[in-house]
Amino acid sequence: RKEVEQDPGPFNxxxxxxxxxxxxxxxxxxxxxxxxxxxxxxxxxxxxSVYSSGNEDGRFTAxxxxxxxxxxxxxxxxKLSDSATYLCVVEAGGGNKLTFGTGTxxxxxx
Amino acid sequence: NAGVTxxxxxxxxxxxxxxxxxxxxxxxxxxxxxxxxxxGMGLRLIHYSVGEGxxxxxxxxxxxxxxxxxxxxxxxxxxxxxxxxxxxxFCASSYNQGGRNTIYFGxxxxxxxx
Numbered sequence: 001r002k003e004v005e006q007d008p009g010p011f012n013x014x015x016x017x018x019x020x021x022x023x024x025x026x027x028x029x030x031x032x033x034x035x036x037x038x039x040x041x042x043x044x045x046x047x048x049s050v051y052s053s054g055n056e057d058g059r060f061t062a063x064x065x066x067x068x069x070x071x072x073x074x075x076x077x078x079k080l081s082d083s084a085t086y087l088c089v090v091e092a093g094g095g096n097k098l099t100f101g102t103g104t105x106x107x108x109x110x
Numbered sequence: 111n112a113g114v115t116x117x118x119x120x121x122x123x124x125x126x127x128x129x130x131x132x133x134x135x136x137x138x139x140x141x142x143x144x145x146x147x148x149x150g151m152g153l154r155l156i157h158y159s160v161g162e163g164x165x166x167x168x169x170x171x172x173x174x175x176x177x178x179x180x181x182x183x184x185x186x187x188x189x190x191x192x193x194x195x196x197x198x199x200f201c202a203s204s205y206n207q208g209g210r211n212t213i214y215f216g217x218x219x220x221x222x223x224x
Contacts, residue, residue: 008150032210043200043215044153087152091211097168098213100145102152 001026006088006101013108017078021104023071023088030092033064035073038085038103047073047086078108112136116201116216123191123223131186131219133201141204142184143168143213144176146197153200159184191223 006023013019025033033050048055050062050071061074071088088101114135123129133142143158155168157176165176173195175187184203188195198220204213 004152041218043217045215046212049210097143097155097158098211099155100153102150 002101003027003092003099004088004090004101006104008102008104010105010107013078013106015078015080015108015110017108018074018076019078019106020075021073021086021088021106023073023101025069025071025088025090025092025099027090027092028066028069030069030090032091033062033071034089034091034098035060035062035071036087036089036100038087040084044087044100075106078106080108080110082106083108114201114203114214114216116199116219118219119217120220121222123188123221125191125193125223127191129188129191129221131188131199131201131221133184133186133203133216134182135184135203135214136182137203137205137214138181139203139205139214140181141206141211142178143202143204144174144184144186145200145202146170147200147218148197156186156199188221193223195221196223197221 035047036044037047038044050064054063059076063072085103085105087103117132144156145153147153159178162181177185201216
């Protein structure tokens with residue numbers, strides 16, 4: 001089983017739609033959780049951290065369920081510019097090492 | 111405002127050749143990393159460093175060596191390049207604040223081994 005698993009997609013949604021991505025992780029000792037965004041042929045960039053209580057940043061909402069070991073990202077009112085690959089990232093085991101999921105591709109269409 | 115800089119950005123190597131990728135960060139970060147990214151595999155950690163003079167193996171270290179002689183630089187070496195090392199390589203650095211590790215990536219180095 002992979003340490004971090006994501007549905008690869010692609011998710012094709014119309015502009016204005018709400019879309020949700022899920023991610024599961026296998027290490028119950030995982031400490032920190034993040035969503036990164038990666039555009040084609042670019043480096044990953046931090047989208048948001050994920051906190052136990054859930055957190056929101058504009059149109060983006062992240063949730064963490066430690067009991068079920070999954071993380072979610074909700075994007076409301078999708079924009080064309082949201083088209084990218086979204087990477088689920090988990091930190092565990094010390095040494096500040098991050099484990100990346102393979103990413104979920106989102107395509108927002110007119 | 112350079113952040114994390116990788117050189118070179120593109121390189122074509124012949125099988126058996128050696129090369130070094132250079133990563134430099136100007137944010138005074140303690141931690142530095144080298145990842146490779148392949149289609150369908152996601153980012154995989156090759157080696158990392160928790161401070162000047164230290165290095166450690168990641169998930170896929172075979173065929174690579176690293177050095178961190180200066181805090182701001184993290185070098186990735188390929189001793190004898192193989193076609194399986196064709197990939198995109200990302201360097202990153204991070205700091206830990208309040209128990210959270212925030213990581214910043216370089217723009218990537220595209221390496222082709224023929």
